[in-house]
Amino acid sequence: MSPERRLASALVALAAVLVAVAGLALFVGSAGLSPVAVARALAGRADAESVESVVTLGLRLPRILVAAVAGGALAVAGVAFQGLTRNPLAEPSVLGISSGAAFGVVLAQIVGLGISPLEALGVTAFAFGGALLAAAAVYLVARVPGGLSIQTLLLAGVIVGIFFGSAITVLISIVDFNRLGGVVHWLLGNLAPLPPASLALFAVLAGVGVLVVLRHARELNLLALGEESAVQLGVDAERLKRRIFLGAALLTGAVVAFAGPIGFVGLIVPHALRGRLGQDHRLLVPTAALAGGVFLLAADTVARNVVAPAELSVGVITAFCGAPFFVYLLRTRYRPTL
Amino acid sequence: MRRTVAALLALPAVLAAGPVLGATVRDMLGREVAVPAAPARIVSLVPSVTEVIFALGGQARLAGVTDFCDYPPAARAVPSVGGMVNPSLETIVALEPDLVVATSEGNREETLQQLRRLGVPVYVVRVQRVTETLDLIRRVGELVDRREAVAPLAAALERRIAAVREAVRPYPTPRVLYVLWPDPLIVPGGQSIITELITLAGGRSITAEHGEAYPRFSLEVAVARAPEVILLADHAGSGSAAGRASPEKWRTLTSVPAIKAGRLHSVDPTLLHRYGPRLADGLESLARMIHPEAFR
Numbered sequence: 001m002s003p004e005r006r007l008a009s010a011l012v013a014l015a016a017v018l019v020a021v022a023g024l025a026l027f028v029g030s031a032g033l034s035p036v037a038v039a040r041a042l043a044g045r046a047d048a049e050s051v052e053s054v055v056t057l058g059l060r061l062p063r064i065l066v067a068a069v070a071g072g073a074l075a076v077a078g079v080a081f082q083g084l085t086r087n088p089l090a091e092p093s094v095l096g097i098s099s100g101a102a103f104g105v106v107l108a109q110i111v112g113l114g115i116s117p118l119e120a121l122g123v124t125a126f127a128f129g130g131a132l133l134a135a136a137a138v139y140l141v142a143r144v145p146g147g148l149s150i151q152t153l154l155l156a157g158v159i160v161g162i163f164f165g166s167a168i169t170v171l172i173s174i175v176d177f178n179r180l181g182g183v184v185h186w187l188l189g190n191l192a193p194l195p196p197a198s199l200a201l202f203a204v205l206a207g208v209g210v211l212v213v214l215r216h217a218r219e220l221n222l223l224a225l226g227e228e229s230a231v232q233l234g235v236d237a238e239r240l241k242r243r244i245f246l247g248a249a250l251l252t253g254a255v256v257a258f259a260g261p262i263g264f265v266g267l268i269v270p271h272a273l274r275g276r277l278g279q280d281h282r283l284l285v286p287t288a289a290l291a292g293g294v295f296l297l298a299a300d301t302v303a304r305n306v307v308a309p310a311e312l313s314v315g316v317i318t319a320f321c322g323a324p325f326f327v328y329l330l331r332t333r334y335r336p337t338l
Numbered sequence: 339m340r341r342t343v344a345a346l347l348a349l350p351a352v353l354a355a356g357p358v359l360g361a362t363v364r365d366m367l368g369r370e371v372a373v374p375a376a377p378a379r380i381v382s383l384v385p386s387v388t389e390v391i392f393a394l395g396g397q398a399r400l401a402g403v404t405d406f407c408d409y410p411p412a413a414r415a416v417p418s419v420g421g422m423v424n425p426s427l428e429t430i431v432a433l434e435p436d437l438v439v440a441t442s443e444g445n446r447e448e449t450l451q452q453l454r455r456l457g458v459p460v461y462v463v464r465v466q467r468v469t470e471t472l473d474l475i476r477r478v479g480e481l482v483d484r485r486e487a488v489a490p491l492a493a494a495l496e497r498r499i500a501a502v503r504e505a506v507r508p509y510p511t512p513r514v515l516y517v518l519w520p521d522p523l524i525v526p527g528g529q530s531i532i533t534e535l536i537t538l539a540g541g542r543s544i545t546a547e548h549g550e551a552y553p554r555f556s557l558e559v560a561v562a563r564a565p566e567v568i569l570l571a572d573h574a575g576s577g578s579a580a581g582r583a584s585p586e587k588w589r590t591l592t593s594v595p596a597i598k599a600g601r602l603h604s605v606d607p608t609l610l611h612r613y614g615p616r617l618a619d620g621l622e623s624l625a626r627m628i629h630p631e632a633f634r
Contacts, residue, residue: 042533
């Protein structure tokens with residue numbers, strides 16, 4: 001099958017799965033609505049003030065959309081960081097870049113930025129700045145002559161993550177100790193429904209990030225051969241790395257600003273796709289955008305139902321899947337390279 | 339499909355319109371809240387408020403509470419919406435509340451914003467003083483339309499508080515260390531109602547000069563200030579082993595006057611950390627520990 005046909009069939013299949021999972025997610029929840037009631041709300045036949053309308057259209061649907069966008073963005077950020085560092089274990093949370101973005105968000109909130117769409121843009125700018133700062137720090141710490149080694153990069157990510165985590169605690173302890181409990185909860189990664197304007201803004205920012213990475217998918221394939229080979233094949237490696245770096249930081253920053261730091265999506269999803277589709281970034285980037293949404297949506301549906309009426313943080317679920325997966329990758333596939 | 343889109347577009351406007359308005363009142367943060375004339379389905383996200391609603395006889399209007407609302411025992415029978423930090427928005431909405439009562443100390447601001455976005459009026463309480471407890475009882479009395487029950491309850495509280503003050507007045511004020519949480523050491527600061535209760539019970543909190551409500555504190559400083567009475571909040575009832583008062587640890591600090599004199603007591607945090615009708619019970623037990631001689 002030609003690459004185009006493979007991509008098209010993969011995208012169609014994933015879109016179908018995404019719609020199916022979203023459909024399922026619409027019908028389950030702690031409010032215990034009957035399927036008929038949900039269907040009535042979806043069809044616009046229920047009174048707009050009724051419980052089924054508010055729960056289905058005001059809570060579940062926007063949260064499902066947030067999960068789909070955030071999951072897609074995180075998965076593409078994972079593909080981007082993996083391609084950029086040529087390190088299969090790179091990912092926003094593992095590299096500490098989510099922590100940098102979270103630091104930016106906490107800083108923005110202390111400065112006084114709220115949740116209106118315009119302010120949310122400001123919060124995203126802070127998160128983007130934090131993500132860039134953390135990514136630059138990781139790069140500078142891990143850089144050795146001849147490139148980045150896998151172990152050093154991971155260690156640098158851990159260190160940078162711990163540093164920004166502590167910086168958040170220091171900031172909150174000094175400024176507003178009473179909020180510490182809430183911030184700790186937020187740092188676990190939670191999805192909440194967003195108002196339509198904020199949701200649209202989030203989708204646009206994530207879309208820009210995905211397009212930046214997608215436009216350089218072919219060059220990322222060449223970069224995988226090694227920087228020298230890529231340059232010989234006509235790739236402007238420095239420019240490519242800068243763009244991917246910015247795109248992945250934007251994706252991470254937007255997710256952390258609108259949904260919070262959620263880990264391991266960028267690790268699990270790209271690897272699951274590589275097993276089926278191979279290493280071609282032209283296939284990986286668009287499929288990751290859909291598959292990430294499927295994964296995070298499924299995880300969030302579990303998170304909001306498993307201990308109802310209380311809710312688990314979705315970040316807990318993704319980490320619960322992601323940490324063992326990371327160990328598995330480390331012990332099996334990438335053993336020889338360590 | 340078109341109807342769905344229309345419904346979605348109309349949603350924010352409809353949600354913002356909210357229930358039939360009774361009056362706009364100010365909550366304890368001074369924010370304006372559109373409270374329906376007689377809220378009939380109230381969700382309380384605050385254990386203290388749940389206690390006050392029951393004490394005023396307004397429980398018929400209570401539609402939902404949190405997992406932490408454990409008093410009076412009948413509160414357990416009210417549907418739960420989850421914890422204080424992570425309640426389920428969906429469960430709250432499904433209860434069709436016309437008012438949610440929340441606190442700025444224990445609930446998350448994000449939760450409250452989401453509820454407001456959905457058109458549910460949110461009334462926020464904040465109590466850091468005993469007089470504010472009386473204010474809270476009055477406010478809740480109005481919300482649940484049980485104004486006639488306010489005066490007797492408030493008067494009984496005031497009478498018992500005055501009786502304790504009277505009983506401890508002749509005696510000197512010992513230095514008191516109150517341990518809210520043992521590890522890390524968290525104590526009541528100047529903004530905390532516990533500090534005021536210690537003063538009313540005839541003691542002097544050695545951590546009162548801290549501006550914050552609940553600062554983390556240095557054990558060294560606590561020991562250096564030579565407390566004459568140490569009170570340990572025993573969170574064992576909440577099922578948390580980490581919060582169990584462990585007097586053994588403190589007994590090793592033999593240089594401290596309170597340890598020498600054997601004045602190390604466990605206290606029930608649900609009496610002292612909640613600002614409800616049981617505040618007087620908490621104050622009386624506190625006074626008996628600080629001034630046993632006054633209650634012989």
